[in-house]
Amino acid sequence: MNEINQRYIDDQDSVPSRSIRLRVNRVMREVRCEDRQLLVEVIRGQLGLKGTHVGCLNGDCGACTVMVNGRIVKSCLMLAASADGADITTVEGFATGEGLDPIQDAFWSEDGFQCGFCLPGHLFAARALLTTNANPTDAEVREALAGNLCRCTGYVNMVKAVRKVARGRTQAPGTTEAPGTIGG
């Protein structure tokens, strides 16, 4: 073994690590992570939540999207250590009740996805849009979903799915749900 390889192995052994506490999908979890680990690595590795996907690792595709303290975050751009104490929702925790959330249901019924790799980003973006805009136009939906890349669909059915949810909410008789409370 040459000196460079040995130094690399020594370096692996001395990587700083720490325990962090996260509230993940409404459950407190404590995990040990290396200081250099990305949040997406810890979510998939230590927490075993494989619905958060690794695409570009560059902030471009949105496949790794989660909510951190109520904000949409691309988890490949955040160190796990810096999320210590945070409240995190992954796609596994997207639905807050029994069964699918209406947004998931609409993506399903409108064929809004195929392989589903891109779903974390699109679902969280759709929810954020509908929280602030109860009846978005096609253009507004497209703008809100931009930044999440899908290699399977042409995005058309995703737009239909989001519009379907909006229609259902604005047309439902006796609907009292106020913007800001959608989907919990």
Ligand code: FES
């Ligand atoms: S893997 Fe994070 S944005 Fe692509």
Ligand code: FES
């Ligand atoms: S459904 Fe396959 S990447 Fe979007």
